[in-house]
Amino acid sequence: MRIGVLCSGGDSPGMNAAIRGAVLRGVEVHGFEMVGFMDGWRGFHEGDFVELDRLAVRGISPLGGVMLGTSRVPPFPDGKATPEALRAVAARMAELGIDAFMLIGGNGTQTVAELLTRAGIRAIGLPKTIDNDLAGTDYTFGFDTAVSIAAEAIDRLRTTGESHRRCMVLEVMGRDAGWIALNAGIAGGAQVTLIPEFPESIEQICDWVLSVRDRGRSSLVVVAEGFAFDGADQVVVREGLDGFGRPRLGGIAEVLAPLIEQRTGIEARATVLGHVQRGGSPTAFDRVLATRTGIAGANAAQEGAWGTLAGLRGDRIEMVPLSEIAGELKTVPADRYEEVRLTFG
Amino acid sequence: MRIGVLCSGGDSPGMNAAIRGAVLRGVEVHGFEMVGFMDGWRGFHEGDFVELDRLAVRGISPLGGVMLGTSRVPPFPDGKATPEALRAVAARMAELGIDAFMLIGGNGTQTVAELLTRAGIRAIGLPKTIDNDLAGTDYTFGFDTAVSIAAEAIDRLRTTGESHRRCMVLEVMGRDAGWIALNAGIAGGAQVTLIPEFPESIEQICDWVLSVRDRGRSSLVVVAEGFAFDGADQVVVREGLDGFGRPRLGGIAEVLAPLIEQRTGIEARATVLGHVQRGGSPTAFDRVLATRTGIAGANAAQEGAWGTLAGLRGDRIEMVPLSEIAGELKTVPADRYEEVRLTFG
Amino acid sequence: MRIGVLCSGGDSPGMNAAIRGAVLRGVEVHGFEMVGFMDGWRGFHEGDFVELDRLAVRGISPLGGVMLGTSRVPPFPDGKATPEALRAVAARMAELGIDAFMLIGGNGTQTVAELLTRAGIRAIGLPKTIDNDLAGTDYTFGFDTAVSIAAEAIDRLRTTGESHRRCMVLEVMGRDAGWIALNAGIAGGAQVTLIPEFPESIEQICDWVLSVRDRGRSSLVVVAEGFAFDGADQVVVREGLDGFGRPRLGGIAEVLAPLIEQRTGIEARATVLGHVQRGGSPTAFDRVLATRTGIAGANAAQEGAWGTLAGLRGDRIEMVPLSEIAGELKTVPADRYEEVRLTFG
Amino acid sequence: MRIGVLCSGGDSPGMNAAIRGAVLRGVEVHGFEMVGFMDGWRGFHEGDFVELDRLAVRGISPLGGVMLGTSRVPPFPDGKATPEALRAVAARMAELGIDAFMLIGGNGTQTVAELLTRAGIRAIGLPKTIDNDLAGTDYTFGFDTAVSIAAEAIDRLRTTGESHRRCMVLEVMGRDAGWIALNAGIAGGAQVTLIPEFPESIEQICDWVLSVRDRGRSSLVVVAEGFAFDGADQVVVREGLDGFGRPRLGGIAEVLAPLIEQRTGIEARATVLGHVQRGGSPTAFDRVLATRTGIAGANAAQEGAWGTLAGLRGDRIEMVPLSEIAGELKTVPADRYEEVRLTFG
Known part of the structure; x- marks a missing residue:
């Protein structure tokens, strides 16, 4: 199994910890090969990637930003997930010898992960965004920082x-x-x-x-x-x-x-x-959350649980079907706002 | 309604934020009177307390420690919750004009809260301990700090x-x-x-x-x-x-x-x-968690939901019956330890 | 001896530590009376002040901002140090029973201190500004933060x-x-x-x-x-x-x-x-510097060394005549800029 | 000119910034070759070193510890600076093609630097110790952290x-x-x-x-x-x-x-x-001080000012003759202790 890791959208503290968790579990425990695409989908399109092993992820957890870079380059040529575009992704994967994706990103990225899944492409999502507006997880990493x-x-x-x-x-x-x-x-x-x-x-x-x-x-x-x-x-x-x-x-x-x-x-x-x-070094909370989602993502790949997102539910990480959450924006509910408005106003 | 707030056991970052949340909600929104006993049960036994109002809790959220002090002085003379001891607590409450307790503490304190509840004394618990070993809540405040x-x-x-x-x-x-x-x-x-x-x-x-x-x-x-x-x-x-x-x-x-x-x-x-x-200033996470449990505790008092603990469940605060959690130590489960042992060892 | 402490200009981390140092030394060691004018010269004009003693300065060193408030209200009615204006200050001091000033501020404030000194009014300056542009001291407090x-x-x-x-x-x-x-x-x-x-x-x-x-x-x-x-x-x-x-x-x-x-x-x-x-809690460096200038200022008052500023020279605090430094802006010299420009450019 | 950089004694925050400053100035501005010995004198004895250039020192300023490692391995076989031992150092330098040393350390290391200087070996010292007990400088880097x-x-x-x-x-x-x-x-x-x-x-x-x-x-x-x-x-x-x-x-x-x-x-x-x-990331103060001593050390090498230490004097870095400061322990003077004892006791 050869898994391509890819970060898309704005950077978010914890991305390095997530990659490290996924690699230590995926490569060292499950025996996967893993590569990291540079600058998100740009690296995939251009074949620009690095091998990810224990040495590559050494000491990166406390570092802000992300070692692989990230960008808003879209996965599909004109931003549309047409059947041709999806076939092109699959063909490119075959060229690069990639069996599956681990996609680190927010709403946009997880929607892509779901589109890939529907097209039969293996993908697992890790919930990254400082905005915390992703459904399927109590918190996204980067938010606490x-x-x-x-x-x-x-x-x-x-x-x-x-x-x-x-x-x-x-x-x-x-x-x-x-x-x-x-x-x-x-x-x-x-x-x-x-x-x-x-x-x-x-x-x-x-x-x-x-x-x-x-x-x-x-x-x-x-x-x-x-x-x-x-x-x-x-x-x-x-x-x-x-x-x-x-x-x-x-x-x-x-x-x-x-x-x-x-x-x-x-x-x-x-x-x-x-x-x-x-920017900056992630909080302990974000490092723990990110590391655990990385580990859970690697475990899900081992179990073939494709099309899922590693979400935090209480104090446990659960793999949530992407189909349940893709495209859904998690906003502040009225009772949470009222709590603040009435109490401190 | 006159509520006595009391902190017991070791101090834990977030206690001030919890008190502030409870007071801003309880006094300003629900119209309670609230007092804070100094140094835990010592203040109750000796009638040493302060009035808690908006001014008293001004600016205390970022401060470490707890404005009321805390101690390990037991609620009952010889540490035993005999019927006499429980009646004595109720009598003392009457003397002090206290209708209910808000008890900020860990396992020991919440067990006391449950004992009081069974004896017909109104009590609500807020989950404080740096050890995070309290059941009924995903996290206790102080732990993240x-x-x-x-x-x-x-x-x-x-x-x-x-x-x-x-x-x-x-x-x-x-x-x-x-x-x-x-x-x-x-x-x-x-x-x-x-x-x-x-x-x-x-x-x-x-x-x-x-x-x-x-x-x-x-x-x-x-x-x-x-x-x-x-x-x-x-x-x-x-x-x-x-x-x-x-x-x-x-x-x-x-x-x-x-x-x-x-x-x-x-x-x-x-x-x-x-x-x-x-010690020291609580993390943002702990301040938010503590403040929200304080608000939830005040709301529970308003609703008469006595005998409950304000627990974090996912991203919501829920009032959990003390009878379900008192005396139960939450330890690290085997899969969490294996996750770490296998991945990083 | 009754000394009026007054902060003028923008706030700067360390002001509380400076006040505490001056009060612990001035009141407790030298036996002065000290008062703090609220919001700089406004408090002086309006007779709005607080007594400063050990209790008043308890625990304030780590706090950002300044307990007395600060403002840009000028000491003289129309901002001009005319003989009449200076006489008015002296008369107001007499009304308030103030024998001397301790003025916490930057260039503008220290220039005022020098003008007061020339008019025979007792003043001592403490060097506060985040900009570090005050002559007579290696560093001003607030700058390191x-x-x-x-x-x-x-x-x-x-x-x-x-x-x-x-x-x-x-x-x-x-x-x-x-x-x-x-x-x-x-x-x-x-x-x-x-x-x-x-x-x-x-x-x-x-x-x-x-x-x-x-x-x-x-x-x-x-x-x-x-x-x-x-x-x-x-x-x-x-x-x-x-x-x-x-x-x-x-x-x-x-x-x-x-x-x-x-x-x-x-x-x-x-x-x-x-x-x-x-804003925010001062660094250890600024707390030490500010405390030491406060102590030195109190000592200078005891010794009658009026018309001086407590400056840092190497690792010692020295009282520098205000006449030597008032009105002089300390800017970055060419060799310091070249050091950075050549090395990192 | 080929300079060997070497860290000796306990680690101290700022060592990486000092190396970076010295290298950016020495290699990029003055055209030196520079190498860094691993783990202090061990690397010198065993010929274990790395080339130091812009890439080698990239991004290291905020990092704690020291990229070269440090140790208490002595420069001389039995710890004694006999004429033979000093000749052996010179001979080893010749073997390794090293023309001069930049020695990053505290009292012990700077005493060695002075012994080398007396023996005609080119050495420059950078003042590192968390203890701040080195003469010739207002502060040593690591102390503020x-x-x-x-x-x-x-x-x-x-x-x-x-x-x-x-x-x-x-x-x-x-x-x-x-x-x-x-x-x-x-x-x-x-x-x-x-x-x-x-x-x-x-x-x-x-x-x-x-x-x-x-x-x-x-x-x-x-x-x-x-x-x-x-x-x-x-x-x-x-x-x-x-x-x-x-x-x-x-x-x-x-x-x-x-x-x-x-x-x-x-x-x-x-x-x-x-x-x-x-441990940990150095404060801004220490990063600035360390970087500046590194730059000053490189400049001193360019000017041939051997046998000196880059000391902070007020807000300037000055090269202080090692002969003036070697072996002298800078302790807290009585007036500094009295300042604290009387004021806060």
Whole structure:
């Protein structure tokens, strides 16, 4: 058995640990051959890969990023999984002597894994995304690290905010799902948490900021990049204008802070956390989760459990059929948002 | 409703966040009165408590330790839950005007919570212990922080070990359950993980260390304090002697390192991590988990769901009947240990 | 002797440690009375202050921000140190029963301290600024923490940059002096470091980025917010236009990244670190430096060494006459920049 | 010019950054050839070395330990620098084609560097030791990292100490000099700091612990491994007995904690920090210092300034004659200890 490992989409802390787990189990215990394609599907298309053995994965668990590189190059020529495109993948696999894929990625990648599976190509998925918006697993690896970094930023912003009596607005990642903002907000004690799933009006936001001020404190607002205002304001911001009808310059935090300042009279400052959220050494939690999904993926290959994703369920890793989860975006449910909204608002 | 919050047993990162979550929800949303007993049952016996309101819990989430203090003072005079002792607790509650308890603790504390429940006393449990050995919850708060600190220690020891070609032995907490060693070992890439649940012989351990050396590396051994050798050696160490039959001086790491050095000829050094594992600012994961159990506990009190523990099940908090989990020690199952043993050994 | 402690300007990690050092020494050893004005000169003008004693400073060293608050409210009504304004300060001191000031701040604050001194008002300065641009001291407290945070951000960005083969551009603080960029760049291994003191052309920058690519690596560019291009480009950017002649949207990093991408064809991404650089728990270095300057300041008050700043000289704290350093901006000298430019470029 | 780089003695965070700085400057700017001997003098004796070029030092700055390994193997056969032994070193250099040494080490190593210099062998020293006990430099690299780790341990122990009302005793490294304890104690707010240079009696120590208790707090005692009691107690402990006259089991912390508990009635707990102090990723401060000494060392080689050490003086690196500093142990001066003793006691 010769398995091709491939990372696709944005990088996420834990990818190296996942590869190491899969290789130590797959090569050393099950006797597979394993190769790693460089820069995702680019390496597959161009035949650019490295052999993966114990030495290749030595000491990589604590390292951020991913040793193989990753990219958004699509698996299919024009991005469409036509029968021809799928046959081309199978033919290329045969050329390269690859029997199966281990695909490390998020929603897009796991949807590809499911398409390959339906076409009879052997594939196993490992759940990687800092956004945690993948169904079939309690958590994806990379998420805990991203939350930790965001919570640390909140801790830092809070002290400078309190010292200057300012409202600090922190923008974190999360285009479609607000998981990072939700958990970092709880961990850091944000008074206002704004996520894509639940629009709020600028009036409500300012009410919260003012009530925090009335309690003698400075407020900390955490906002996911995909958040949009409720009501009429939503249109304005969505169309590329800021809250004052001018061309929108930066992220949502840079829209929100001046609006808050204008309406409340409280000095407000925006910080966009950006790419630091996805880099650096993974937390212990992510290293453990990633390693275990790698091991479970190798075991599933040994058992022929193709078309599955290594998901965390409670404290166990279970192989979940890709058909059950592909294409499903896991967003923050209403009760989780209400928990935060009512408790800290 | 007036609820008494009380922390018992060893401190665990996240206790402050749990109290804050419970108070913000209980006092601000549900309108409870809440008080916190100082130093666990001592404060209850002596009537030493503070009022808990929004101001009292302000900014405490990121702080280690616990604002109320904790102790191992027992709830019952001679440690026995006799009918008299239970009636005395109820009488004392009446004197203090307390309607219910929120008990933050591990196995011992939750067993007390169940005993109180059976005696008709209202109690809700929050799952705190760095050891993660409590049933009814995927994780206890404090555990993730302890694992993170232990994994960081492994990262540090590994670099000095490799530089000096030494075998480094790290002892972590875990008298009865090896969860910290297991997860820190995976996260830090330990080649040998030794836990109370699964004895190994000194011969096997030295074989692992030698095979790591033969691969050109220095080995990292993580051992839980409760680990004991397999076979004849077990008796010796258990009786307070070290591996050479001399009076045993320190922890198991200090027994193990010289034995490894003597048998393999590889220089070995022991580090006992000790109390730093339970201190310091909680990880984001623990803050979120603790805050959510606090909120859930307050909600359960509102709903009258007495006799339950706020457990993490997947990504949801569920109230688990104390009767189902009291007295049950959650240890590392064989498949989890085999996963590590086979993959990294 | 009754001393008023006052923080002015931006907050900087270590301010709490400085206050604690000054109070433990001044109150407990020398028997002073000490008070802390809230929010800098605002508290002085409005008589808003707290008594500072051992209890007031308990446990504050590890905390970010500053317990007294800080602001940019000026000491003199219209910002001018006229004889009337100086007399007004002295009169207000008499009203409040204050005999002397301990002024925690950077260049602006220490210039005020010198003006007060010349007017016969007792003042001692403690050197606080994350920018490290104050003369008379090897380092200011807050600087080491800011560098650590920036270096950590570089470590994180590097891993994601390498994984995606991108050029990552990090903007750090430093309007007039490039110390943070210089040291964070060395610590993080940035290939390109751009600081206000030494303009570089966009051609030179792109040459560096391309030569890094030619060596098979992804480049990391650290740029201080006050950096400006050499030559004609400088004018454009300074006038509020970006590198393409459009209205400038954000920081210099957001100008630089698209220019690099356009000219080199290498994907480039900007991150503006922002306010997180000044928040959070100080490093051990900053806590030690700040505590020692506080102690030295209290000792100087005891000895009547007014009109001095507690500066670090090698490993000793020395009281430096404010007259020698007030108004002097300490910038990065040419040999320090050349050291970095030649070695890493 | 072909320079042999060699690390000797215990490892210290920053060694990799020093090598990288020296190589990027020496090879890329000055055109030297450079090689690195493996495991200190062992590699020299056995001709075990690697070529050092840009690729060899890529990305190593943030890594703990040292890529070359280090050991305590002596340069001279029986440890004595006889004329024969020195001639043998010169002869071996000729065999290996080495023109000069760059020696990365502490007191012992720099004394060797001075002996080589006197014998006409070209050598330059870089000041590495976590103990900071080397003359000729304000700080040695590795020290700031060790202090940071120790201060972090104090932060952690303090929270658990306060929660349980315990006296926590932390033992840090420092056999002959108390720098780590001194600075970590200031940074962490230890109430009692005990160092080898200044004995204290157990009565004095217990008085401090009791006065802290009387102020309503739990005390934190930081003690350097080389501390000894004042007066009669000193003899007992020095002779390998503990405070109760029994055979001494572990470090000084394990002697001190039970003595404090017995005499004050306050529960006391010992933690021996051990090897974690010397491992792990260096702080930004140490990376900068180490890199700069490496660059300065390469420049000194280019200028022929042999027999010198790259020392930090204020914010500049200066080449200090080895003859001025070899054999001189830099210990904590009385005024630094008094500063701490009076202020925090």
